[in-house]
Amino acid sequence: MAKSPTRNRDVALKQSPQPQSNFAKWMTRVAAVLLLAATFTWLDRIKDRWYVLEPKFLHELAQEAIAASPNNPQGMISHILTNLTSTYPQLESPALSLNLDSSEWVFNNAGGAMGAMYILHASVTEYLIIFGTPLGTEGHTGLHTADDYFHILVGEQWAFRPGALEMERYGPGDVHFLPRGTAKQYKMHEGCFALEYARGWIPLMMPFGLADTFTSTLDIPTLYHTIRITGRETIKNLLLGKI
Secondary structure, three states, X not given: OOOOHHHHHHHHHHHOOOHHHHHHHHHHHHHHHXXXXXXXXXXXXXXXXXXXXXXXXXXXXXXXHHHHOOOOHHHHHHHHHHXXXXXXXXXOOOOOOOOOOOOOEEEEXXXXXXXXXXXXXXXXXXXXXXXXXXXXEEXXXXXXXXXXXXXXXXXXXXXXXXXXXXXXXXXXXXXXXXXXXXXXXXXXXXXXXXXXXXXXXXXXXXXXXXXHHHHHHOOHHHHHHHHHHHHHHXXXXXXXXXX
């Protein structure tokens, strides 16, 4: 039995896309993207209210550690830990959580450079680590969403940005400041260690810090421990209300 023209037309209309419905879907998506962008912009403007550590204090602390234990990285680390726990007590209503286990060193491969790090503090908006190598290394700083303060404790670091015809040189007591959104080539000479402090959106720095594991080293144990320690410390700080 042949279908009527009217029935065929009704079926075709049901099967054809509805322009109005598609337009509504796209408008919803655009509105969601704009809402997310506005939220992230607002959070970026107020992120400084969650900072606890201060660059000036850390610079003075690094210089004190150098004076107290010249050319002795282990002595400097002990001095830094003692001072940090005195300034930020861990037992009664701590303002932030610190990792006091100085045996928790892990390799770090990022931007072609290799060293080891001890994570003193990790939260959503700040991290504080000891980073260095007795062998020396060289690589790319990365392009980050955080300001980075690299306090040289022992040894020497060189750096250069595109267009510069002379290198930057940083020695013990100096701070190599890298504003967010900028990148350099850097070289840490034999026996160079530093107190590194970053403030900004720390989770967005993780892909740079972990990418070499997937593209080069395939060092799964180091990947596991890096994520484990960073995640543990970040969660401990979130539980204290430290973002």
